[in-house]
Amino acid sequence: MNHDSYPDAYIRGILNTVKTIAMVGISPKENRPSYFVFKYFLERGKRMIPVNPGQTGKDILGQKVYARLADIPEPVDMVDIFRASEFVLPVVQEALALKPLPQVIWMQLQIRNDEAASLAEAAGVKVVMNRCPKIEYGRLSSEISWMGINSRTLSSKRAQNLGTGFQRMGLGQGKKEEPSGS
Amino acid sequence: MIMADAERIPGFNTLAVHAGAKPDPTTGARATPIYQTTSFVFDDVEHAASLFGLQAFGNIYTRIGNPTNAVLEERVAALEGGTAALAVASGHAAQVVVMQTLLMPGDEFIASKKLYGGSINQFNHAFKSFGWNVVWADPDDIASFEAAVSPKTKAIFIESIANPGGVITDIEAIGKIARKANVPLIVDNTLATPYLCKPIEFGADIVVHSLTKFLGGHGNSIGGIIVDAGTFNWSRDKKYPMLCEPRPEYSGIVLHETFGNFAFAIACRVLGLRDLGPALSPFNAFLISTGIETLPLRMQRHCDNALAVATWLASRPEVAWVSYPGLPSDKYHALAEKYVPKGAGAVMTVGLKGGFEAGVKLVSNVKLFSHVANIGDTKSLIIHPASTTHKQLSDAQKVQAGAGPDVVRLSIGIEDKEDIIADLELGLTAK
Numbered sequence: 189m190n191h192d193s194y195p196d197a198y199i200r201g202i203l204n205t206v207k208t209i210a211m212v213g214i215s216p217k218e219n220r221p222s223y224f225v226f227k228y229f230l231e232r233g234k235r236m237i238p239v240n241p242g243q244t245g246k247d248i249l250g251q252k253v254y255a256r257l258a259d260i261p262e263p264v265d266m267v268d269i270f271r272a273s274e275f276v277l278p279v280v281q282e283a284l285a286l287k288p289l290p291q292v293i294w295m296q297l298q299i300r301n302d303e304a305a306s307l308a309e310a311a312g313v314k315v316v317m318n319r320c321p322k323i324e325y326g327r328l329s330s331e332i333s334w335m336g337i338n339s340r341t342l343s344s345k346r347a348q349n350l351g352t353g354f355q356r357m358g359l360g361q362g363k364k365e366e367p368s369g370s
Numbered sequence: 371m372i373m374a375d376a377e378r379i380p381g382f383n384t385l386a387v388h389a390g391a392k393p394d395p396t397t398g399a400r401a402t403p404i405y406q407t408t409s410f411v412f413d414d415v416e417h418a419a420s421l422f423g424l425q426a427f428g429n430i431y432t433r434i435g436n437p438t439n440a441v442l443e444e445r446v447a448a449l450e451g452g453t454a455a456l457a458v459a460s461g462h463a464a465q466v467v468v469m470q471t472l473l474m475p476g477d478e479f480i481a482s483k484k485l486y487g488g489s490i491n492q493f494n495h496a497f498k499s500f501g502w503n504v505v506w507a508d509p510d511d512i513a514s515f516e517a518a519v520s521p522k523t524k525a526i527f528i529e530s531i532a533n534p535g536g537v538i539t540d541i542e543a544i545g546k547i548a549r550k551a552n553v554p555l556i557v558d559n560t561l562a563t564p565y566l567c568k569p570i571e572f573g574a575d576i577v578v579h580s581l582t583k584f585l586g587g588h589g590n591s592i593g594g595i596i597v598d599a600g601t602f603n604w605s606r607d608k609k610y611p612m613l614c615e616p617r618p619e620y621s622g623i624v625l626h627e628t629f630g631n632f633a634f635a636i637a638c639r640v641l642g643l644r645d646l647g648p649a650l651s652p653f654n655a656f657l658i659s660t661g662i663e664t665l666p667l668r669m670q671r672h673c674d675n676a677l678a679v680a681t682w683l684a685s686r687p688e689v690a691w692v693s694y695p696g697l698p699s700d701k702y703h704a705l706a707e708k709y710v711p712k713g714a715g716a717v718m719t720v721g722l723k724g725g726f727e728a729g730v731k732l733v734s735n736v737k738l739f740s741h742v743a744n745i746g747d748t749k750s751l752i753i754h755p756a757s758t759t760h761k762q763l764s765d766a767q768k769v770q771a772g773a774g775p776d777v778v779r780l781s782i783g784i785e786d787k788e789d790i791i792a793d794l795e796l797g798l799t800a801k
């Protein structure tokens with residue numbers, strides 16, 4: 189995968205497929221970007237699992253916090269990393285030791301570690317770096333367009349409502365372009 | 371670059387028609403609906419809280435955002451190659467919101483001397499009363515921009531094609547100075563439009579427009595817009611507290627860290643527009659977005675007509691000089707070839723041998739040209755700046771801004787060029 193530029197279909201496929209997301213480095217403070225992303229996907233029906241050794245045993249938005257990925261007692265589809273690039277490698281190694289393997293390792297905006305990415309890709313795990321899944325979801329669902337943001341998407345099909353209110357949009361549109369089985 | 375993610379980057383004409391305007395999600399309406407509403411119901415209490423806390427994307431209240439305005443915003447952002455945009459009530463409002471987001475009282479910004487007269491007034495008077503101090507520099511002497519930089523400098527402001535003089539500003543050279551000073555370069559791209567010039571490609575960090583002019587294009591709506599290039603690092607020197615410090619208005623959110631490369635547009639919306647209040651009417655946004663669909667067609671015709679008119683005027687005995695960078699003999703022709711190769715825009719100034727009187731006579735005797743204080747209409751427009759738009763400037767400032775007593779400003783429309791020329795001939799030769 190070229191990590192400078194991801195095809196929309198790749199990102200859309202990931203965001204449409206993953207159901208359980210473990211977020212490593214989540215902050216319990218409601219003004220932090222990690223908290224925003226966690227809350228956003230919780231509201232969109234994803235199972236969200238907070239991972240932060242400083243918060244072990246506490247709850248974030250009603251979800252129990254684990255110290256390490258290995259402590260999570262259920263399969264995880266995606267590991268979303270909110271740690272600086274230099275701390276990413278051990279987290280990825282931990283993720284690759286999970287059974288079953290996660291399908292996706294995602295590193296947030298400003299976070300990129302090519303060594304860790306190669307390890308994950310060699311194990312058959314998809315990688316996204318230096319992107320925010322909330323922004324990508326907002327972009328591909330057209331939600332972000334309400335904020336005047338350039339979604340870099342054009343379409344003659346209408347955006348689809350998620351069905352849980354007027355303003356939450358889904359990724360349904362474009363489903364057909366996705367590679368099957370991913 | 372902003373488009374790096376897309377599999378295939380659509381062309382300018384396609385973006386002008388489609389960007390921002392998917393069919394309406396609720397009704398499937400293909401034209402953009404005019405959401406003539408002040409407010410939007412929340413899905414539930416939690417959703418309302420998320421929106422107010424900037425944790426979700428969505429609509430609250432039309433002073434802060436509106437789906438019709440959002441189509442316009444995304445369209446202009448796409449055409450300029452920016453990450454996001456914010457539409458506001460006028461071009462002047464765009465300038466206020468940008469400066470309020472960047473400057474604190476006592477700060478300075480550097481501005482080109484060759485600007486729209488209204489902007490010169492705004493900077494010299496209104497902005498000074500806010501404690502935002504303008505330091506003027508001369509675009510014909512690039513070193514004067516560098517010399518104007520001080521520790522208080524927070525931004526540099528220029529026009530790509532300056533109104534009314536037909537000056538082409540060397541965006542790239544001034545962009546380098548801005549980069550060195552680590553301040554954003556703001557380019558007013560009103561006269562060029564992104565069809566002729568995309569300032570972001572030459573180093574602009576922020577682009578502003580009076581949408582009132584060529585983007586709207588039909589002389590029917592006042593509007594303005596701010597485009598975020600997504601290029602500036604707001605956190606580097608901790609110089610921009612609106613962007614890099616926790617905001618008390620939003621429980622301590624740091625906008626740059628939260629919104630990354632579109633943080634400036636968000637700051638202008640959730641702090642500037644929210645608190646200062648110059649919201650654009652959705653009806654105007656609808657008219658302007660519709661206008662933009664034909665921008666590439668109109669702009670090329672404007673330029674082709676303008677070049678024909680300028681060439682004709684330059685050959686007339688009544689005319690002392692024509693300032694239009696599209697003319698090969700023009701002082702700014704080399705810069706025009708670099709920055710606006712498809713055409714030098716529709717606006718030109720003409721010096722009449724008969725001075726002030728001849729200007730008044732021309733304005734009075736034309737029949738097709740409308741005598742108005744505007745530019746960028748489908749119709750050809752004429753004005754005598756010294757007695758109108760630039761009247762409040764001192765004589766020296768008038769000359770500096772290219773609006774001396776002998777000067778007439780033309781904004782060439784998209785009528786048949788033969789008719790435009792015949793009308794000017796009538797005006798010039800009338801007894």
Ligand SMILES: Cc1ncc(COP(=O)(O)O)c(C=O)c1O
Nearest residue numbers: 460461462486533560580582593
């Ligand atoms: C270059 C330029 N910038 C800004 C403005 C101000 O725009 P508005 O009249 O929409 O406030 C104008 C208007 O003439 C203009 O020509």
